[in-house]
Amino acid sequence: MAFKKDLSVDFAGVKCLNPFFLASSPVGNNYDMISKAFEAGWGGVFYKNQDSVPEHEISPIFGVEEGDVGRSWGMFKNCEHASQNSMEQNLDYMRRLKEHYPEHRIFATIMGGSDEDWTNLVVSVAQAGIDGVELNMSCPHMGRDNMGADVGCNPALVEQYTRVAKKAARSGLKVITKMTPNITNMVPSALAAKNGGADGVSAINTVKSIIDLDKDLFTTEPVVNGKSAISGLSGRAVKPISLRFLCEMKQNPGLKDFPISSIGGVYTWEDAVDYLLLGATNIQVCTSIMEYGYRIIDDITSGLSYWMDEKGFEKLDDFIGKALPNIVSPSQFTRTFKIHPAFNHDKCIGCGRCYVSCYDGGHQAIKWLDEERRPQLIEENCVGCHLCQKVCPVINCITPGEVVFDEGAKPEKIVYKKNFD
Ligand SMILES: Cc1cc2nc3c(=O)[nH]c(=O)nc-3n(C[C@H](O)[C@H](O)[C@H](O)COP(=O)(O)O)c2cc1C
Secondary structure (H helix, E strand, C coil): CCCCCCCCEEEECCEECCEEEEEECCCCCCCHHHHHHHHHHEEEEEEEECCCCCCCCCCCCCEEECCCEEEEEEEEECCCCCCCCHHHHHHHHHHHHHHHHHEEEEEEHHHHHHHHHHHHHHHHHHHCCCCEEEEEECCCCCCCCCCCCCCCHHHHHHHHHHHHHHCCCCCCCCCEECCCCCCCCCHHHHHHHCCCCCCCCCCCCCCCCCCCCCCCCEEECCCCCECCEEEECCCCHHHHHHHHHHHHHHHHCCCCCCEEECCCCCCCCHHHHHHHCCCCCCCCCHHCCCCCCHHHHHHHHHHHHHHHHHHHHCHHHHHHCHHHHCCCHHHHHHCCEEEEEEECCCCCCCCHHHHHHHHHHCCCEEEEEECCCCEEECCCCCCCHHHHHCCCCCCCCEEEEEEECCCCCCCCCCCCCCCCC
């Protein structure tokens, strides 16, 4: 039995067993699936989207970008719409889940296209006795205009529809507005959701994308009768984008205490810690479950527990948001020093990658020490960029070396990564 700490957390005023929820997607679309996930250790679900007018699904629905090492679900593209179950079926599933798993949390994701739609959807799903609704203003591949991401890019509509949904929600039903990443700045939309009465926001939905083109059919995946569309990218590739939006929202004075559920590319406990360190109090997961199944929750919760133990953290609140003060504007960087690389010649395998990258993509600061192609630094050329370390295939063969201050600069204590593993 893996070691587990207490991972309970408050999200938007709702007590959760842990912050890990199934994201609104195929991974949470009926009773059997979700009960299996709850038994495996997931804390809750954002139940698969219910639309005012369900779309007939296409076939196939998915595409995957081929990576360096074969098939890589880091870049997963889908063009899926809402739950294909009827509202009555979904209400029955959610009711039974609530009855059998009273400590687990259920949010129903919904999407309307008018004030009336949103009102009707909130009133309908609330009948299942759930904890809250998630307002999808973020789907990037709608069959109709003026829904999904089109709404999320328009703060006035975000506020209007959030207000309408909040008004329709019975007391105690939480309202979370789901943000689109297909926007330059998410803060105005998040503030609009807050002004409209949301209890929190979730981010991100998928990123508008085109992946590898098929070189015979001259279109991208999924290929639907010879055609494709710009549609949603998820998985590892979107995590850095999601982290950035989370950070910007959490650093905004109007949003710093506003609950955020983060989504995008969570595969491991390390991914989860990244989101928690930037202030998320809930984490949703889709693509990695589609690839590996619900069982990944065990690694996520035990890895997180061991890490917390090592760091001396008793509960999630001890470190949620801890990285926020350390993400600053580039204008605030200390720019008076550089850190030279140090080469461990015993570990060097003489592959020459550091030399090639430094010459062709850097500052020509490496020469060969000997015939075994071991690197030697040309100090006057080195700018301390550490590209050499980034391409080195041997762990800790290249590490931080001497800290060199600019002429005339006052030496000070510099904080840096001691190892480059
Ligand atoms: C196949 C698929 C279907 C999805 N369906 C929905 C949906 O119905 N409603 C919604 O709000 N988001 C939907 N999403 C977006 C996910 O909830 C999530 O925001 C996104 O995939 C990023 O998380 P991930 O990298 O863990 O997959 C879907 C994603 C995928 C891959």
